[in-house]
Amino acid sequence: MNRVFIIGVGLTKFGKHEQLSTRDLFFHASKKAIADAKIDINEIDGIYFGNLSSDRFEHQAHTAAINASNISFRHLPSTRIEDACASGGVAVAQAYLAIKSGLHDTVLVAGAEKMTNLSTPEVTDVLGTCADDIYELPHGITFPGLYALMARAHMHKYGTTREQMSMVAVKNHFNALKNPYAQFHKEITLEKAMNSIIVSDPLNLYDCSPITDGGAAIILTSEEKIKNLDVSPVEIVGVGQASDSISLANRKSLTSIEANKIAAKRAYNMAQITPKNIDIAEVHDCFTIAEIINIEDLGFFEEGKGGKAVEEGTTAIDGDLPINTDGGLKAKGHPIGATGVAQIIELVHQIRGTAENRQLNGIKYGLAQNMGGSGATSVVNILKEVD
Amino acid sequence: MESILNSFIEGLKNEKILYNRCNQCKKNFLPPTYHCPTCGNDKLEIKEAQKEGTIETFTVVHVAPTDFVKEAPYIVGIVQLNDDLRIMARIKSTQNENINVGDKVKAAFDKKKQDASILFFTF
Numbered sequence: 349m350n351r352v353f354i355i356g357v358g359l360t361k362f363g364k365h366e367q368l369s370t371r372d373l374f375f376h377a378s379k380k381a382i383a384d385a386k387i388d389i390n391e392i393d394g395i396y397f398g399n400l401s402s403d404r405f406e407h408q409a410h411t412a413a414i415n416a417s418n419i420s421f422r423h424l425p426s427t428r429i430e431d432a433c434a435s436g437g438v439a440v441a442q443a444y445l446a447i448k449s450g451l452h453d454t455v456l457v458a459g460a461e462k463m464t465n466l467s468t469p470e471v472t473d474v475l476g477t478c479a480d481d482i483y484e485l486p487h488g489i490t491f492p493g494l495y496a497l498m499a500r501a502h503m504h505k506y507g508t509t510r511e512q513m514s515m516v517a518v519k520n521h522f523n524a525l526k527n528p529y530a531q532f533h534k535e536i537t538l539e540k541a542m543n544s545i546i547v548s549d550p551l552n553l554y555d556c557s558p559i560t561d562g563g564a565a566i567i568l569t570s571e572e573k574i575k576n577l578d579v580s581p582v583e584i585v586g587v588g589q590a591s592d593s594i595s596l597a598n599r600k601s602l603t604s605i606e607a608n609k610i611a612a613k614r615a616y617n618m619a620q621i622t623p624k625n626i627d628i629a630e631v632h633d634c635f636t637i638a639e640i641i642n643i644e645d646l647g648f649f650e651e652g653k654g655g656k657a658v659e660e661g662t663t664a665i666d667g668d669l670p671i672n673t674d675g676g677l678k679a680k681g682h683p684i685g686a687t688g689v690a691q692i693i694e695l696v697h698q699i700r701g702t703a704e705n706r707q708l709n710g711i712k713y714g715l716a717q718n719m720g721g722s723g724a725t726s727v728v729n730i731l732k733e734v735d
Numbered sequence: 736m737e738s739i740l741n742s743f744i745e746g747l748k749n750e751k752i753l754y755n756r757c758n759q760c761k762k763n764f765l766p767p768t769y770h771c772p773t774c775g776n777d778k779l780e781i782k783e784a785q786k787e788g789t790i791e792t793f794t795v796v797h798v799a800p801t802d803f804v805k806e807a808p809y810i811v812g813i814v815q816l817n818d819d820l821r822i823m824a825r826i827k828s829t830q831n832e833n834i835n836v837g838d839k840v841k842a843a844f845d846k847k848k849q850d851a852s853i854l855f856f857t858f
Contacts, residue, residue: 469801476800482740483766486852487825488796488803489811496794497813504792504836549795593772597813597823598765602792 351571352447353581354731356385357693362562362681363531364464370402373460373563373686374415381456381565386578389419392567394452395426396443398436398459399685404474405462415458432478433634435459436564436688437718437727441587443568444729453570459690460563461683471559475684478721480595492548492556494596494722495635499550501602502637506652510550514541515658516636517554517678523665524675526706531560531681555636560681564689566696580700586621586730588614594724603652605723608645612717615728616647619713623647626730627711628698629669630691632719633676639663642717643671646728665706673698673706688718688727695731742781743767747853750844752784754820763818786842788816788856793826793834814840814856825855 358380360373368376374397382389395416403409416426429439436459443457463471475491484494502508518538524530536554544553574581590610593599600606616622623646631646633639640654648669649657657663663671674680674694677687695714697703714731743766746753756763757771758778765784770777793812796803803809812826826840840856 468798469804472798472800473802483851484823485800486848486850487811487823488799488806488809488852489794489823490796490798490800492798493794493796493811497792497811500794500836501792501813545797546795547798549797551794595766595823597821598772602813 350448352444352568352584353574354566354696355569355577355579355581356381356567357696358384358565359529359690359693360563361529362560362683365561369406370411370460370462371414371418374458375418377563377565378419378456378458381567385567391454392456394446394455395424396439396457397428398439398688399428400430400435400461401474405466431725432720433684434688434718434720434725434727435685440692440729441589441727444584444587447568447570453573455568457568457689458565459686459688461685462561463559464561483595490548492551495637496548496551498602499637505603508655510542512655512659513555513636514538516639517541519664520672520676520678523673524679527674527680530675530679531558532679551635557634557677557682560683562681562683562686564686564693566689566692581734582696582699583732583734584729585732586615586619588612589727592724594721596722604641604645607723607726608642611726611728612646615730619730625713626715627713629671629715630694631671631717633672633678634682646717670708691716691718699731699733753781754784755779756782763820765820765822784820785817788814788840790836790838790840791815792836827855828858
């Protein structure tokens, strides 16, 4: 079977881009990834594009075809993937499949979202479409609200504290200081994080990832093709994905996310490793409580011990298991469709040694976990240094 | 063909919280669906839940979607009913009760509504 490698990465700055649309964000991130891979655009034979809702944000659907015609004249097959906030990570998994199957040799995977042109209540409405329209939205629930429900349950069951959640925000803001592509370059204190305005009790403003415009792109290719290239490839060795009821109340647990556990198990099995092998992870910290739950679900810490791990500095950039070294969704920003692709980009940088002033030593295995909605989709991709 | 949604919403209109019981693994679940989420069996009974339960978790929504901005802040909770059933709904109170996980609440029905928000809980 084909092995699949990442040979190039490209990001736009994350933040507010008043003059740019989804098609611009896609184009600029993709051009950078192609240049980084040192290949010609004509080497690419397919495109996968993660995007939640250009339809609602910009009144423009069919963006995969727009993107393809903007970057190539060769009528490339181009497919948009929508799996809520996991769209980017699932696009990576689909591109992996396309190469693994032999259908394509070299694929461009990108994700982009343009969000800041709408007001906060309007963005809340668009994101709300990822929750259950029949059983959840009629009650006026929001995504901060759904994660607040999980946060209170986690606090009640395990004694997780507000301080520990705020510590996730403090850590991720600190990490983002060294990421030039991050939306925020602002160190925050624990006191400031804890005393920000309430969004959905017990979550406050600093527990929530921001509204962001941004694009991310990577180039995947087959084992055969990397032989002739002048790049440091990183291998994708594990891909796992799982789904669950999108309605939070109807899931097995309110304090863990079953789809995470199943997706992780599938990815670990494919890679033939255990959580102990992972040197660094990018996890989906759309809300601070999500980072705590995710690091438990992925098998890094026992259930209920995630908050303590953050408090003890285990997940800090100089800790035993650095989590979200690029600032995570919280401080790097969360342009929905781009997020899962951007997570992979940080892992590639750390593994191949191009993470600049946030570079860690001895990173062999990196894991990216990207999640949709309140956890009804989870996708885990495991990357490995090429020996 | 029939919709799996109608029975639940119609039930609420008649002040009933309807759920499914799997006649194979005997698990109960909400909302009604096409097959048992535990064992996959599609032979399901429709049953009526008790109209009281306990608050398993709740949030006070301050930043609301556009249609709900005027109502904020408001409380949305997940209530544990009998037989391992959980349901999301608003928790409304006339006074400013100090709400806690584990508090007992009872179901109420707002007949002016047409969707799942017919159901809410009070003290």
